[in-house]
Amino acid sequence: FKVTLVSTSPIDGQKPGTSGLRKKVKVFKQPNYLENFVQATFNALTPEKVKGATLVVSGDGRYYSKDAVQIIIKMAAANGVRRVWVGKNTLMSTPAVSAVIRERSGADGSKATGAFILTASHNPGGPTEDFGIKYNMENGGPAPESITDKIYENTKTIKEYPIAEDLPNVDVSAIGVTSFEGPEGKFDVEVFDSADDYVKLMKSIFGFESIRKLLSSPKFTFCYDALHGVAGAYAHRIFVEELGAQESALLNCVPKEDFGGGHPDPNLTYAKELVARMGLGKSDTGGEPPEFGAAADGDADRNMILGKRFFVTPSDSVAIIAANAIEAIPYFSSGLKGVARSMPTSAALDVVAKSLNLKFFEVPTGWKFFGNLMDAGMCSVCGEESFGTGSDHIREKDGIWAVLAWMSILAHKNKDSIDGDTKLVTVEDIVRQHWATYGRHYYTRYDYENVDAGKAKELMEHLVKLQSSIPEVNKIVKGIRSDVANVSSADEFEYKDPVDGSISKHQGIRYLFEDGSRLVFRLSGTGSEGATIRLYIEQYEKDASKIGRESQEALSPLVDIALKLSKMEEFTGRSAPTVIT
Ligand code: VG1
Ligand code: CO
Numbered sequence: 150f151k152v153t154l155v156s157t158s159p160i161d162g163q164k165p166g167t168s169g170l171r172k173k174v175k176v177f178k179q180p181n182y183l184e185n186f187v188q189a190t191f192n193a194l195t196p197e198k199v200k201g202a203t204l205v206v207s208g209d210g211r212y213y214s215k216d217a218v219q220i221i222i223k224m225a226a227a228n229g230v231r232r233v234w235v236g237k238n239t240l241m242s243t244p245a246v247s248a249v250i251r252e253r254s255g256a257d258g259s260k261a262t263g264a265f266i267l268t269a270s271h272n273p274g275g276p277t278e279d280f281g282i283k284y285n286m287e288n289g290g291p292a293p294e295s296i297t298d299k300i301y302e303n304t305k306t307i308k309e310y311p312i313a314e315d316l317p318n319v320d321v322s323a324i325g326v327t328s329f330e331g332p333e334g335k336f337d338v339e340v341f342d343s344a345d346d347y348v349k350l351m352k353s354i355f356g357f358e359s360i361r362k363l364l365s366s367p368k369f370t371f372c373y374d375a376l377h378g379v380a381g382a383y384a385h386r387i388f389v390e391e392l393g394a395q396e397s398a399l400l401n402c403v404p405k406e407d408f409g410g411g412h413p414d415p416n417l418t419y420a421k422e423l424v425a426r427m428g429l430g431k432s433d434t435g436g437e438p439p440e441f442g443a444a445a446d447g448d449a450d451r452n453m454i455l456g457k458r459f460f461v462t463p464s465d466s467v468a469i470i471a472a473n474a475i476e477a478i479p480y481f482s483s484g485l486k487g488v489a490r491s492m493p494t495s496a497a498l499d500v501v502a503k504s505l506n507l508k509f510f511e512v513p514t515g516w517k518f519f520g521n522l523m524d525a526g527m528c529s530v531c532g533e534e535s536f537g538t539g540s541d542h543i544r545e546k547d548g549i550w551a552v553l554a555w556m557s558i559l560a561h562k563n564k565d566s567i568d569g570d571t572k573l574v575t576v577e578d579i580v581r582q583h584w585a586t587y588g589r590h591y592y593t594r595y596d597y598e599n600v601d602a603g604k605a606k607e608l609m610e611h612l613v614k615l616q617s618s619i620p621e622v623n624k625i626v627k628g629i630r631s632d633v634a635n636v637s638s639a640d641e642f643e644y645k646d647p648v649d650g651s652i653s654k655h656q657g658i659r660y661l662f663e664d665g666s667r668l669v670f671r672l673s674g675t676g677s678e679g680a681t682i683r684l685y686i687e688q689y690e691k692d693a694s695k696i697g698r699e700s701q702e703a704l705s706p707l708v709d710i711a712l713k714l715s716k717m718e719e720f721t722g723r724s725a726p727t728v729i730t
Contacts, residue, residue: 150313150331152227157181163189163304165297167515167674169283171269174213176677177280181310187221187265188310189303190284191228193296194263200229200333203259205249205285207234207241207343208267209379209413209448211274212406214239217267217282219318222338226329227311232259232337239321240404242379242449243268244550245343247289247543248350255339256326262287268379268448271414272677275407279677290520290544294653344386347549351387354480354542355553356560361392363560368573370439373552374400374423376413380445380548387549392556398439400426408447415444415453415536415548416730417460428458441559441576445548450516451536452551456576462592462700464495467532469583470554472501474530477561478554480542481529489519489531492642492657493669493685495590498532504587513644513656514671520544521648534594534685536730581697588691591703595684595726597717598676605672605680608720612658612670613641615714622660622714629713630706634664660714665689668711682721684711701729 160179163170163186170186177183191199206221208214218239225233232255241249243266250261269281284292284300292300319327319338329336351357363369371394375381381402388394400422401409412419417429424430428438442455454461461469471488474481487508490498502509508527512518516537522528523541532538537546538554555576560567562574597605615622616639623635642656657671666688673681686707690696701708711717718724 150226150316150329150336152311152332153314154309154311155184156309157185157307159305159307160185164301165283168270168291169266169281171272171279171281171675171677173677174276174278174280177213177217183217183220183282184224184310184312185304185307186282186300187224189300189307190265191224192303193299196228198262201231202263203232203234203255203261204230205234205241205246205261205264206267207236207239207246209242209270210238210240210404210406211268211280211408211447212276212278213280214267215321217280218321221265222319223313223316224310226313226316226331226336229333230336232339234261235319235321235338235340236343237322237324237340239267240379240382241343242347242383244450244539244543244545244547245347245383246285247545248347249343250285250287250289251543252350253346266448269677270448270675271412271446271451272675273408273412274447275410278407288520288524288544291515291517293517293521293651295651344383347383348386348391350542351550351553354478354550355557356479357391359560359564360553360556363556363563363567364392364394366567368567369441369559371398372400372423372426372439372442373398373402374415374420374442374444375402375404375449376411376415376420376444376446377401377403377405377409378413378445378447378449379404380449383449383549413447415446415451416728418728418730420444420453423455427455429455429460440573441555443552443555446536449548450546452538452548453536454551454555454576456580459577459580461576461580462495462534463532463536463538464490464497464534464590464592465580465583466551467494467530467538468497468501468587469558469579470538470551471498471507471530472505472583472587473558473561474554477557480540485529486526486541487522487528489522489528491515491533492659493671493683494532494534495592495687496665496689497587497590500587510647513642513653515674516544516546518644518646521646525648527647534592584696585693588689589696591688591690591698591700593686593700593704593708594730595686596728596730597682597721597723598727599679600682600721600723602680604720605682608682608715608717609658609670609672611720612715616640616658625714626710629710633706633710634662634666636660637663666707668707668714670715684715684717686711
């Protein structure tokens with residue numbers, strides 16, 4: 150192939166957000182839009198590192214992935230990349246990409262040094278919906294801010310990019326290696342099924358035998374909903390072939406370019422079919438719900454965990470996994486190096502860390518911050534309130550890992566009862582037992598999607614200004630409800646990375662109450678249009694007689710305060726959030 154230099158000019162708005170660049174497909178399809186971002190990334194990595202490299206390029210298979218993969222292959226070739234690894238049909242879950250970077254060796258012993266992940270995660274897909282791209286580093290984790298800042302700077306000055314225009318499109322549906330000869334030598338594209346590497350990794354972490362035994366018991370029933378995301382490409386292999394689940398346990402497990410027209414976000418609002426099956430929906434499907442249900446998002450890094458007629462909040466989920474990991478999961482049998490959560494995630498994990506005497510970290514939203522801790526051997530298990538849970542087996546959150554972690558805990562708690570007549574220890578039993586031991590963190594998140602960006606900014610500025618006088622805040626709070634604790638402090642969360650000392654500012658506004666309750670306000674960094682305001686509300690209850698309340702009811706005084714304190718309706722014109730989780 151030949152290399153052509155194409156001249157281009159900067160395009161506005163290519164700043165990577167919480168997890169890469171996410172925009173409408175029609176934006177990505179503009180001339181040079183994708184190319185500029187890819188070249189800005191190559192330039193940020195530096196030409197020396199790009200030349201001769203092995204790169205992974207794949208994603209959740211959403212609409213425009215097939216075109217994007219071919220463009221990136223041609224640009225990689227022209228930039229002197231030695232090899233590109235592509236998942237069959239461009240499919241590779243975000244956790245599988247991380248695993249492939251860390252674990253896979255090519256036939257000639259080559260190792261990948263990074264990846265372009267093509268996904269907009271939980272955002273809908275299709276010609277009128279979202280596409281996304283992000284870069285992951287040699288450790289398998291998302292590029293740190295030092296790199297994403299450079300990428301953004303480069304997008305503002307880019308003048309040209311090289312591309313191998315005459316390179317034929319590679320058939321990404323056929324497994325195998327295609328070799329090309331370019332001006333600087335050989336260039337290979339290898340298509341493979343990443344499920345092999347991923348399954349191998351999962352088998353090295355969990356006791357598949359004990360999970361298999363659980364799944365084979367008639368007492369235990371299971372349902373997994375991939376919401377037509379990429380998790381479907383792994384679910385059959387793992388749950389059915391390896392672990393013996395019934396075929397009928399899999400819902401929406403065929404990956405689709407538009408996620409079947411749905412919103413591939415595993416929560417109580419969008420995972421409608423699963424929610425109904427689990428006996429949690431308004432429309433009951435009839436029949437006895439399964440004992441355990443789970444769902445994934447588009448790129449399979451998120452998870453939702455459900456019991457029969459029971460929802461496990463993600464903040465509780467990570468705390469429960471941490472509390473049981475050593476006993477229930479072979480990978481952790483020698484102990485946990487530490488645990489971490491993102492700032493808006495509830496403090497359920499903090500209580501476990503304290504009681505088990507574990508190192509604990511609170512980081513800003515987004516998985517990139519956990520990676521540094523893990524690379525330094527300081528953190529084993531971590532999670533976010535946004536349905537993300539994971540461990541140091543890779544450097545991304547991992548939806549299927551979380552399901553296997555819960556299955557391991559269920560298998561462990563039921564190891565003596567699974568064969569006999571004793572009753573199954575259920576998901577709900579495990580959660581209630583956890584609350585009884587550690588106390589309960591009532592928790593909810595209100596999302597106001599696609600609000601006017603200017604108004605959202607004003608609301609945040611209003612909240613920052615309010616913080617300067619805590620007595621004033623308390624006067625307002627007491628005027629709204631007299632039955633809540635005092636606000637003891639408020640701030641804008643700022644994080645100093647304990648490993649590299651880097652500082653991340655403006656990571657959300659916190660109002661902290663004397664009884665441990667919290668209100669947190671943030672602007673989303675993953676949307677593709679307008680602004681999304683997230684409001685996180687949390688209240689700790691230690692009294693065992695008060696841990697069984699319905700959470701929206703228990704939190705209603707704090708919700709009331711949050712809405713009035715922030716003047717939510719006044720600024721946004723919204724009387725209700727778009728989604729409550
Ligand atoms: C959201 C979540 C955050 C998560 C991020 C990426 O970010 O709140 O916890 O890490 O999505 O997840 P934001 O900035 O919109 O609040 V994924 O599965 O979209 O890569
Ligand atoms: Co995701």
